[in-house]
Amino acid sequence: MLPRGPLGRLSRIDPKTAGNARPTCWQLSFCTISGMVRTFDIVVIGGGHAGAAAAWAAGRMGCRVALVTLSAGGIAQMSCNPAIGGVGKGQIVREIDALGGLMGLAADATGIQFRMLNRSKGPAVWGPRCQSDRHAYAAFVQAALAQTPNLEILEGEATDIIADSGHVSGVKIIRSRGGGAMDASGQEELTLGCRAVIVTAGTFLRGLMHCGEKIWPGGRYDEPAAGALSLSLENLGVKLSRLKTGTCPRIASESIDYSRCQRQDGDDVPLPFSYLTERLELEQTPCYLTATNAEVHRIIRENLHRAPMFTGQIQAAGPRYCPSLETKIDRFADKDSHPIFIEPEGRSTNWVYLNGVSTSLPPDVQERIVHGIVGLENARVLRWGYAIEYDFAQPTQLHPTLDAKAVAGLYLAGQINGTTGYEEAAAQGLLAGINAALALRGQEGVILRRDQGYIGVMIDDLVTRGVLEPYRMFTSRAEHRLLLRSDNADRRLTELGRQIGLVDERRWEVFSRKQAVMQEAGGLMSGIRLENKTLRQRLAQPEVTLEALMQSLRDLAAQDGQAPPAAESENQAARWAKVQRLLELYREQPTALEGLAIDYRYAGYVEKELVEAARMAELEAKRIPRELDYAGVLHLRAEARERLSEIRPATLAQALRVSGVTPADITILMIHMQQAREGSA
Ligand SMILES: Cc1cc2nc3c(=O)[nH]c(=O)nc-3n(C[C@H](O)[C@H](O)[C@H](O)COP(=O)(O)OP(=O)(O)OC[C@H]3O[C@@H](n4cnc5c(N)ncnc54)[C@H](O)[C@@H]3O)c2cc1C
Structure with missing residues (x-):
């Protein structure tokens, strides 16, 4: 049973019992709003997959978070198919997990059938997927949020986002139950003061349901639509359009x-x-x-x-x-x-x-x-x-940190950005939560590069190109598929998760141990080359292929306790010793060695992709000032000026990906930025 707070159905967590909390290290500077006011650092609107991920991240990063949602029992509900992952989507779940997110843990705890899709193809496109128990999944996430430090869950409808001088400062919510003065309709209005708002309203904004000739307003089956928030977003300058799903x-x-x-x-x-x-x-x-x-x-x-x-x-x-x-x-x-x-x-x-x-x-x-x-x-x-x-809001209205260009401190994540899918929503929610928390700390936001993760690919696609139809992830959207495998998401992202304070001690220990195993196994593997068929022959020969070594390790691991074949020479004995140690490491961390073997197998291709990615990373590191006036960039073509003014890319690499912008435009932009820097030096 959750403890009850002054607003009725709240979950307030004792920070002492909240294992992974980082202390809140800033003060909320909030100006008073008339009416009943409570103050938070961040208000998350919506308890779907995006909202749950955002609240989890921001709470664990030390922010005081209110998660406002129409129904607490509907948090993390699967609106459509009872499954997590798949090709492209499974990679996203692994990335969420590597950063310290919740979705992978929830899927593991509540899955009822697990399959690795695309197994017959290369490892770059393997996609983990599970069939979920949808009620157990939602219950798992709800319980995890109830344990999240600094987080309160408020049932109600967010109707208005308040902004002062171009920065969000609060959210008005309407509740039908709880304490406080009731108006004539039996509802109470409450104002939540905050410095950042993350909107994750899914399909609920002016939702219109269709079944044959019947049309009725609703956000999801048997749930009301939320219209007032649409109006509020439009008043803030966020343009809304329409999409459909079924x-x-x-x-x-x-x-x-x-x-x-x-x-x-x-x-x-x-x-x-x-x-x-x-x-x-x-x-x-x-x-x-x-x-x-x-x-x-x-x-x-x-x-x-x-x-x-x-x-x-x-x-x-x-x-x-x-x-x-x-x-x-x-x-x-x-x-x-x-x-x-x-x-x-x-x-x-x-x-x-x-x-x-x-x-x-x-x-x-x-x-x-x-x-x-x-x-x-x-x-x-x-x-x-x-x-x-x-x-939905055309996501080109967002910076790559998922905050809106129209008003500071407003973040959008999930289906409201034109995506479809739980995984896509959760990934955006996670990044929005992280970035809102970092902004409140006065730190620079996280923008994942396209060679760092599918999440980076997705957010870049959204904010640079926008959407014409609901966007879902496919491996074909990523140009660096061999780098973005489902087996190596931790190697790509866990250190970053640690730096921002989302990866806790346990995850860090698990990650560090795996790194150590990979390093040791890498050294041992490079000294062994195998080739024959039977186990004894395979391992006894001086020339052995990687595949044969891996198969031998799998066989040996399966035959638990079996003594290794006797060595017939000193060289063989030395090789056996290495294989024995590799076998110990394999038994401890099979996925670490399998991942290493994939690295070796595709080393040539991976190297090429890394060179390509490094080239782009140089442009990726060249930040364009948010306030740059493209009208003042001499010699820039009209089309490029128009497109760049609209998208306002964060980096030169993103600018290059804006449709209608050519490499020549980028050179002009680089020269302009260089001259501006020299002029101000
Ligand atoms: C009919 C339907 C079919 C779908 N089909 C597919 C599919 O085939 N494949 C697929 O991958 N995905 C599908 N989806 C999409 C998938 O459900 C979503 O992409 C995913 O759930 C989006 O997550 P979200 O967090 O953005 O929003 P949601 O999961 O929709 O959650 C939104 C949350 O916001 C809350 N909320 C909304 N407005 C307010 C407000 N003003 N105040 C307070 N709370 C508010 C709601 O209560 C809800 O908890 C479908 C969804 C629907 C509804």
């Missing part, structure tokens, strides 16, 4: 004929997301595979005149890479079947998610579609699929 029907597990579907099991050895999870011990739940067919396609085609996506009822753009079933049937008319994944929503629920049947067709048509699919002939639908249109 979800699938849910059906009752006991009504499915699984014998007619293809069973899909998890990996034999499930691999965790978090670098802190040593191993996963769980009973994995199977998923099942079925497919649409010609009859289902006929039903859909005959009813396109009732599909909001086709009648003009839905105006906004949806995710092209995750289209509704009706869009797939229309767009890929030559295909007579599309796969449907039958995914359980948890261990103790009969709700099952029909991945691949995202639709906003009317319920009577949805029912015919479901019953037309093999294995689902008698399926009972528990909730119809629907689509939602919502406000």
